Amino acid sequence: xxxxxxxxxxxxxxxxxxxxxxxxxxxxxxxxxxxxxxxxxxxxxxxxxxxxxxxxxxxxxxxxxxxxxxxxxxxxxxxxxxxxxxxxxxxxxxxxxxxxxxxxxxxxxxxxxxxxxxxxxxxxxxxxxxxxxxxxxxxxxxxxxxxxxxxxxxxxxxxxxxxxxxxxxxxxxxxxxxxxxxxxxxxxxxxxxxxxxxxxxxxxxxxxxxxxxxxxxxxxxxxxxxxxxxxxxxxxxxxxxxxxxxxxxxxxxxxxxxxxxxxxxxxxxxxxxxxxxxxxxxxxxxxxxxxxxxxxxxxxxxxxxxxxxxxxxxxxxxxxxxxxxxxxxxxxxxxxxxxxxxxxxxxxxxxxxxxxxxxxxxxxxxxxxxxxxxxxxxxxxxxxxxxxxxxxxxxxxxxxxx
Numbered sequence: 001x002x003x004x005x006x007x008x009x010x011x012x013x014x015x016x017x018x019x020x021x022x023x024x025x026x027x028x029x030x031x032x033x034x035x036x037x038x039x040x041x042x043x044x045x046x047x048x049x050x051x052x053x054x055x056x057x058x059x060x061x062x063x064x065x066x067x068x069x070x071x072x073x074x075x076x077x078x079x080x081x082x083x084x085x086x087x088x089x090x091x092x093x094x095x096x097x098x099x100x101x102x103x104x105x106x107x108x109x110x111x112x113x114x115x116x117x118x119x120x121x122x123x124x125x126x127x128x129x130x131x132x133x134x135x136x137x138x139x140x141x142x143x144x145x146x147x148x149x150x151x152x153x154x155x156x157x158x159x160x161x162x163x164x165x166x167x168x169x170x171x172x173x174x175x176x177x178x179x180x181x182x183x184x185x186x187x188x189x190x191x192x193x194x195x196x197x198x199x200x201x202x203x204x205x206x207x208x209x210x211x212x213x214x215x216x217x218x219x220x221x222x223x224x225x226x227x228x229x230x231x232x233x234x235x236x237x238x239x240x241x242x243x244x245x246x247x248x249x250x251x252x253x254x255x256x257x258x259x260x261x262x263x264x265x266x267x268x269x270x271x272x273x274x275x276x277x278x279x280x281x282x283x284x285x286x287x288x289x290x291x292x293x294x295x296x297x298x299x300x301x302x303x304x305x306x307x308x309x310x311x312x313x314x315x316x317x318x319x320x321x322x323x324x325x326x327x328x329x330x331x332x333x334x335x336x337x338x339x340x341x342x343x344x345x346x347x348x349x350x351x352x353x354x355x356x357x358x359x360x361x362x363x364x365x366x367x368x369x370x371x372x373x374x375x376x377x378x379x380x381x382x383x384x385x386x387x388x389x390x391x392x393x394x395x396x397x398x399x400x401x402x
Contacts, residue, residue, distance in 0.1 A: 034355065036376040037112075040094060043121040043355070043374055044113045046279050050198070050263035053243035053272055055251050055280070062255025062299075064104035064283060071098065071106050073397035075390040087390045091356055091383045095120055095282040095372040099290060100398050102366070107282070111374065119260055119279040120372040123353030126262075126278040127227045128312075129246065129288065131171060131338035133234055135296075135308030136249045142237045143167065150175075150229050153236040160208045162229050165216040170230045171337050172320060176214040178223045180328075183354070183378040190224055197265045197273065203228070220325050220335060224275040227338065231274020242272045253303045254287045276353070282370045285359055289368030292349075292361045312337040313347040313363070330381060332388055342388075348395070354378040360391050365399045 033042040033049065042049065074081045088096065094111025095118065097104065109115055122129075137143045146168040151157045161177035169175045182188045189210055196203045207225055214221070231242055238245055243262050251260065260280035262272035291297070292312065296304030315336040318324060322334035322343035334341035342348045351359035356373025369391050375383055 034378070036092070036374060039355065039376075040092075040112045040114075040374045043094065043372070044111070044118045046121045046263050046277075047119070047261060050277075051266065051270055052261040052263050052279075053241055054247075055243045055260035055262065055278075056247045057257060057259045057284075058252045058255045060255060061257045063257065064099070064286070065102065066104050069100075069105040071394070073394050075393035077386045077389045082390070084390065084394070087386065091387055092374045092376070093356075093371055094374050095370065097282045097286050097370045098394065098398075099286045099368040100366065102290065104283070104286070105398075109282075111372070114372070116283060117258060117281065119258065119281055120285075120357070121263075121353075122278050122280060122285075122351075122357050122372075123276050123355060124224060124227075125285075125351040125353035125357045125359055126274065126276050127224075127338040128351030128359065129250070129278055130227055130231055130234065130242070130274040131312065132288065132291070132304055132308070133242070133245055133249060134167070134171065134230065135304050135311075137234055137238055137245075139305045139308075143234075146171070150233055153233045154229065156204065157208065157229070161210045161212040162207065164212075167230070167233060169216045170226045170233070172315060172317070173220055173222050173226055173335060173338075174217050174317075174319075175221070175223065175226045175229075176212060176216040176218070178210040178221065178225055179213060181222050181224060193225060193228070196267070200267050202267065203265050203271055218319070220319050222325075222329070222335075224273075227275030228273060230338075231272065234274065242274055246278075250288065250291075250303070251284070253301060254284075254291060254298045256284045256287060257281065258284055260284060282372060285370045286368050289359050289361045289370065293363045293366055293368055295363075308337075309363075312339045312341075313349050314341045314343065330384060330388075332385075346395075356380070356383060356387070358387060358391070360395075362395050365395050367395045367398055369394065 071084050074083055088110045094114045096108050098106040147166050149166050151163045165175040178189045181190045193206045195201055196206050258281040263277045264270035264272055291304055292309050295306040296309045320335050323331040339349045340352050346362050346364040348362040356375040358371040360369040
């Protein structure tokens with residue numbers, strides 16, 4: 001009997017230890033999934049970790065024209081001339097593509113789990129795609145005006161900090177709701193939002209709990225929760241999910257080669273993240289960039305209003321200008337329409353996602369660059385500055401060889 005008691009105690013202890021270990025993994029799942037080297041796998045396998053809603057590829061895929069060119073350009077950073085191979089190594093590039101004048105001239109996949117068919121987790125680069133969809137919905141009349149308030153589409157937000165801001169305020173991150181987006185602060189709104197998405201919390205409750213921090217339209221405050229509300233506005237206005245609208249209005253018309261998907265929150269009713277859950281292939285991201293570079297057209301068809309692509313190149317408001325976004329944000333960026341603007345003669349702009357996701361668009365040079373990455377931290381000013389230096393030099397190098 002003593003033997004059985006010892007065995008029973010051991011089994012009980014093991015069960016308790018396993019339960020505690022599983023609980024720890026559950027609480028820390030986001031940290032583990034975004035830390036190197038596991039993040040290289042996680043960022044290409046989000047469909048294995050979260051529920052999803054598919055964005056179906058085009059019924060008539062249109063492969064890129066392909067003409068490989070050696071990328072012999074260099075860039076200057078931290079006192080040294082460096083190559084694109086240096087960029088990929090130093091900034092943990094997983095996928096990279098360059099489209100010049102509509103032709104795919106370079107493509108590589110340094111990531112351990114990356115390939116042309118991989119769907120990459122785009123994080124906040126998703127916001128720029130949400131903006132494209134808003135522009136289409138406005139042109140179609142599903143959205144009547146950017147001056148309508150968010151709560152006019154979403155009465156469940158009545159009485160919250162989002163009772164007052166307009167769709168235009170949300171597009172430019174000037175809602176006046178919430179606080180600083182700090183992933184390192186467990187009490188920050190973005191951290192509570194992340195826990196609600198990946199755990200069993202209520203995304204709506206997190207958004208309703210945000211404080212009113214300023215007058216709408218007066219101050220830039222980058223907020224993923226603004227774009228979450230914007231995605232809900234789009235779904236309410238169109239009557240379909242983000243995934244279905246993206247498939248019908250973007251993936252289909254531009255001849256996308258691969259299915260994409262949005263991951264969804266775990267708790268029912270599940271919701272896509274208009275500010276951060278799209279997963280797509282590098283080539284299909286490049287197609288989105290081409291749409292934005294060419295005034296919203298694809299093979300002669302107007303997919304996105306030309307005025308919308310122009311709106312994304314820079315705002316007239318002084319508080320959104322390059323270098324004016326406020327402390328803690330890189331001085332080489334401005335903001336407009338859910339895109340980060342770069343100013344200068346070309347008025348280029350880029351979609352950005354944490355951990356190093358870029359969709360770089362230069363309409364004047366007719367260049368689009370896609371870079372997916374697996375940075376060890378959500379934000380990294382040094383890696384961002386180096387990427388900006390490299391991509392700026394790459395565009396100049398391509399333009400000098402026209």
